[in-house]
Amino acid sequence: MSLNANAVSPALERVHSADSGESREADVGLHWDATAHQYVAETGGHHHHHPAGADLEATIVDEKSGTEKLESDSDDDVYIEFEEGDPKNPFNWPRKKKWIISLCGSWFCFLVAFCASSFSVGISDMRNDLHVSSEVAAITLAVYPLGFGIAPLALAPFSEAYGRNPMYISTIVLFSAFTAMIGAAPNITAVALGRFLSGCAGSSGSTMVGGTLADIWVTHERGLPMSIFSAAAFIGTGLGPAVTGYIPMHIGWRWIQYIQALMGAVTFVVFLIFLRETRGSILLSHRAAAMRKESGNDRWKCKADEERASLTVLIKVSLTRPLYFLFTEPVVFFFSLWVSFVWGVMYGLLEAIPLVMKLYGANQGQIGLAFFSLALGGLIAALANPIQEALYRKNVSKKGPEARLYGAALGGLLVPAGCFIFAWTEGRVHWIAPLIGVTVLMTGIFWIYCAVFNYLADSYLAYASSAIAAQSFARNFMGFVFPLFTAQMYVRLGYDWASFLFGMIALLLAVIPFVLLRYGPQIRARSKFVKEMERVKRLA
Known part of the structure; x- marks a missing residue:
């Protein structure tokens, strides 16, 4: 699940359009200030190709209001832009409207995370009902993040071409339908297919929300909305099993899916009422089309329509x-x-926690309650994340993008610490002890996750979305792989040694942010994409 915050903070404004290779800096009229070492609002016109001899009126961009004045070519086509203070510009919408849309997006993220994990509490009943082995049943848990990883690679361009709102509406409908399909599935194949397809549809609740927030909030306003969005995925992952744990005991595992499908249906109605298109280029395209229809003059154009591949x-x-x-x-x-x-490891916990809690004689509902520890870890990390943001603001002038990594460096140490606590307390002391380990672990994962988004966005700028999409694919692919072997590994190695192994690997990987803090600029300087961005800056 894709989360962001000040967590996945202002850096997400720079998620670029994959078609043209241009970043959102280009979309909102930013240029590179070599003195300030950052992108700032344009004070002059955009550099577009116009017919020779054209009488041009430069586009002026005000980043504070997020508006642009009309750019015209008096001899030929007329390209419309948002004028100063235009109430139709998403940056100028009332704060109440912005918050409603922001909370709708964060709720979608919460819902798909909730459904990802809540499925785990009904697996044992589903296995008995459909007469399948635990190994086969694990596939149904794993294919959901596989859909999350694959679908955005194909679906992302559709929001570029058709807007975000149609994608939200269509995917929540599909998500609800596929979730209901799981509940009605007559066999394990139908369950697995429903889980995969619901993961594909639900991926919009993760991948598009950051862009939506960047559409409506200017940089200095975006911290709190991004923090809420970031926390939604982690809290949803923990609350899913915690809230639904007792359902299989009383009305059966299928009702977990039916209730979630109903939640999706309610979300669909809410989206129809409150969601509006936020992508500026799509709104301008619609406005140009309306002006052409009203005037009968085909000169009214939107630049984005012509530049879009x-x-x-x-x-x-x-x-x-x-x-x-x-x-x-x-x-x-x-x-x-x-x-x-x-x-x-986080997805592996969906299988590991039930195994460990059974050592304490916990029933299915009590096992579900243990997952509150995941939600608590995400909440603690989100509340503490402003410390990382303060460190970033203090050190960015000296460290550059590496100033994003202080939280990740600490998080990298918390993950193995949490694994070790989980390993050597499970079954030995009070049940709260291993769950404390889970909370520590999840706090670390949250900070790593947020740092990845911000660091890659700051490092690759115009190519940020490709770099972020790369890690998203890899991350969700591992979310698919881990549940396939976690239970078997815990049984064969022993619960303590399996968790210890996870901790040791995490400890080895924790060196990455420290290496980047020391050698990051030199490593990035060798990148051909970074070299290309430096060349463009020199030419600007």
Whole structure:
């Protein structure tokens, strides 16, 4: 699940459009200030190609209000932009409207995370009902994050071409339908297919929300909305089993799915009432189309319509560029390896916690309540995240993007510490002790997760979305893999040694942020993408 915060903070404004290779800096009229070492609002016009001899009126961008004045070509086409103070510009919408949309997006993120984990509490009943082995049943848990990882590579261009709102509406409908399909499934194949497809549809609740928040909030306003969005996925992951734990005991495992499908249906109604399109280029495209229809004059145009590549090209780039980043960029590869492992551990906990709690004689409902420890870890990390943001503001002028890594460095140590606590207290002392380990572990995972988004966004700027998509694919792929072997590993190695092994691997990987804090600039300087961005800055 994709979370962000000040957590996945202002950096997410720079998620670029995969079709043109241009970043959101270009979309909102930013340029590189070599003195300030950052992107700032344009004070002059955009650099577009116009017919020779055209009488041009420069586009002026005000980042504070997020508006642009009209850019015109008096001899030919007229390109419309948001004028100063335009109430139709999402940046100028009332705060109440912005908050309603922000909370709708965060709720969608919470819901898909909730459904991802709540399925685990009904697995044993489902296995008995459908007469399958525990290994086969584990597949149904694992394929959900697989859908999360694969679908965005193909679906992301559709929001570029058609807007965010149609994607939200269509995917919540599909998500609800596939969730209900799981509840009605007559066999394990139907369950697995429903889980995979619901993961594909639900991925929009993770991948699009950060962009929606960047559409409506200017940088200095975005901290709190991003923090809420970031916390939603982690808290949802913990609350899913905690809230639904007693359902299989009383009305059966299928009702977990039916209740969640109903939650999705209610969400659909809420979206119809409150959600509005937030992508500025789509709103301008609609306005240009309306002006052409009203005036009968085809000169009214939107720049984004002409600069946007075909949907086929968008999909091709979206499918291939992230994988290229993953295997050719050292920073992306090692950061993805790290966050993928800890994400896999988090999904492994969905199988490990029930095994450990059974040592204490816990029933199914009590096992579900143990997952409150996951939600608590996410909440603690979200509340403490402003410390990382303060360190970033203090050190960014000296450290650059590496100033994003202080929280990750601490989080990298908390993950193995949590694993070790979980390993050597389970079954030996009070049941609260291993759950404290889970809380410590989840706090660390949250900080690592947030640092990955911010660091890659700051490091790759115009190519940020490809770098982030690369780690997202790798992370969710490991979320698919870990549940397939976690239970068997715990049985064969012993609960303590299995958790200890996870902790030792996490400890080895914890060196990554410290290496980047020391050598990050030199490593990034070797990247051909970074070299290209430096070349563009010199030409600007």
